Amino acid sequence: MIGALFPLLRPVLHSLDAEDAHNLTMRALALMPPRAPAADDPSLAVDLFGRRFPNPVGLAAGFDKGAQAPDALLGLGFGFVEAGGVVPRPQPGNPRPRVFRLRGDRAVINRFGLNSEGIDVVARRLRARAGRPGLVGVNVGANKDAADRIADYVACTARLAPLCAFVTVNVSSPNTPGLRDLQGEAFLDDLLARVVAARDAAAPATAILLKIAPDITLPALDAICATALRRGVQGLVVSNTTLARPAALTEARLSAEAGGLSGRPLFGPATRLLAETYLRVGGTLPLVGVGGIDSTEAAWTKIRAGASLLQLYSALVYEGPALVGTIKRGLVARLRAEGLAGLAAAVGRDAAELARTA
Known part of the structure; x- marks a missing residue:
């Protein structure tokens, strides 16, 4: 129903300030009673992290920052939802x-700066949905003024890991000064060691994922992959928004705004990084592909580049929630056309080519 109405609602939502429109959407979703989504085709199921994902199409962090409406979002057909980012103090x-x-580019620029209601509010909401079906993860970060940022990640992990399916360690937001410095090898090693230890003590079955930036160099990617493997991270999320501004952007005035760029222009660089990551860790560390997914073809390309799971966000601004079902139906059709029983057979099969050409 919501997907069918979106073409009528889009002009109204797009006449509002982008953040106001999003807040209005979240309030409406939070008021919706939980409903079970339609059953997915079995060929879309993905088994990872000791969990069965009914389909690979997830909602990326940033949409439901405070875990206000994860059940309503799951009801739209997402295979999983990632809430957050969450920091300890509001x-x-x-x-x-x-x-x-950036309408002409099917893109979004944001510089939210990890606005968050804080860990207490999010923990209360997640605790209230205990026992409900559906996989919900949490993206965690550090307060801007934290004296010990690693301690903030540890606090979020210890508190939230028992309440969710996975915790994503976000060291790649471009809008918190100094945060991406935590991708450096020494910082990252200490960070992941302490986060994994906190998870082990609080909820050993909860997976730890690491979200990385699309703007890193290949030597930096080598170090990140090695550290993630050494510290027992269960997966990598590739990637966050970019600080780059591709020359092809048509919205010249808006593209000059500071912040992270997402949406269609991110697809190429994020997919190349995904493929490069798969070439380094494929078969040992599952990958979540994010960045510019706005069609079945884009989703299928991410899978061929190495993604076992997918996440989208910015495309929803332009296409609405019906996109989720469109992508799922398209993936089922692609599997049938190629005679594949499931998505795993296609994961990473064209990574070497896409690392060069995506």
Whole structure:
């Protein structure tokens, strides 16, 4: 129903400030009673992290920052939802305006700055949905003014890991000063060691994922992959938004806004990085492909580049929630056309080519 109505609602939502439109959407979703999504085709099921994902199409972090409506979002057909980012203490983030639609480029720029209601609020909401079906993960970060940022990640992990399916360690937001420095090898090694230890003590069955930036060099990627493997991380999320501004962007005025760029222009660089990551860890560390997924073809390309799971967000701004079902139906059709029983057979099969050409 919501997907069918979106073409009518889009002009109204797009007439509003982008953040106001998003907040209105979240309030509406939070008021919806939980409903079970339609059953997915069995060929879409993905078994990872000791869990069965009914389909690989997930909602990326940033949409439901405070875990306000994960069940309503699962009801739209997502195979999983990632709430957050969450930081220990409430913080307002950066001043508004801080999110911009680049309509001509099917892109979004945001500089939210990890605005968060804080760990207590999110923990309460997650605890309230205990026992409900559906896989919900949490993206965690550090307060902007934290004296010990690693301690913030540890606190979030210890508190939230018992309440969710996975915790994503976000060291790649471009909108918190100094945060991406935690991708450096020494910092990352200490961070992951302490986070994994906190998870082991609080909820050993909860997976730890690491989300990385698309703007890193290949030597930096080598170090990140080696550290993640050494520290027992269960998966990598590739990738966050980019600080780059491709020359092909048509929205010249808006593209000059500071912040992370997402949406269609991110697809190429994020997919190349995904393929490069698969070439380094494929078969040992599952990957979640994020960045520019707005069609079945884009989703299928991410899978061929190495993604076992997918996440989208910015495309929903333009296509609405019906996109989730469109992608799932398209993936089933692609599997049948190629005579494949499941997605695993296609994961990473064209990584070497896509590392060069995506």
